[in-house]
């Protein structure tokens with residue numbers, strides 16, 4: 151097994167939505183880079199399966215633990231962050247948990263309860279993570295910290311296949327992250343937003359299923375001609391979490407294969 155390379159050596163990290171997709175791949179890379187990782191997710195069975203996978207892929211010396219957390223509940227988020235007090239306090243939090251609901255639609259057809267559910271998880275969940283990370287960083291008198299919040303390319307470009315609640319929630323993540331980056335800059339706390347393109351993860355792929363027309367509707371807009379992979383997002387998150395990114399603050403960090411820069415794409 152490869153020895154840790156250490157870009158995150160000595161850092162305590164929390165990753166939400168760690169049982170699947172981007173969060174799981176990021177957990178593996180964080181641990182390989184020397185971080186101690188608290189994996190948080192709403193699904194305990196998924197967390198248990200993810201932990202088994204992670205342990206088989208990272209050095210035995212890596213500290214990896216799990217905690218059940220519904221990020222839309224502040225008491226859960228507070229307990230999650232405070233559970234790292236005994237580790238020496240949180241240095242990095244990746245507020246990544248998010249949902250895209252099948253009943254999310256356009257201005258006319260999006261049900262109120264879907265709007266609220268989406269915003270409670272995608273926006274309030276990120277806010278609670280930021281809030282308790284700041285409190286922890288201050289409690290432990292840290293002079294630097296990295297907070298990474300998962301937004302999406304739909305926070306930057308409109309889509310004619312609407313999921314209005316989701317899109318609005320990701321726009322809020324982007325704006326919130328930018329403002330927090332400025333508010334806390336003098337404390338040494340960096341805030342950056344990750345903007346992934348559509349990916350090969352269950353969140354999107356389960357929803358697309360075998361519908362080739364639905365897939366083609368999207369693939370034609372990708373300059374690379376393919377969906378992104380979770381690991382390609384995770385590599386960016388490692389950079390943002392590390393001290394290599396010490397002067398990177400308040401960015402909309404776009405990892406999209408050029409999608410948001412495309413007018414027409416190659417045939």
Ligand code: NAD
Nearest residue numbers: 167169170171172192220221247248302346348349351353
């Ligand atoms: P995923 O569905 O594979 O994983 C998301 C994880 O979040 C799951 O393990 C799920 O159990 C967990 N989760 C859901 N609700 C939660 C809650 N209330 N509290 C705690 N955990 C909860 O998704 P993914 O593709 O890895 O997405 C991760 C993030 O990336 C999300 O914020 C998503 O919106 C964003 N994103 C995804 C794509 C994509 O195409 N997959 C594109 C852009 C942005």
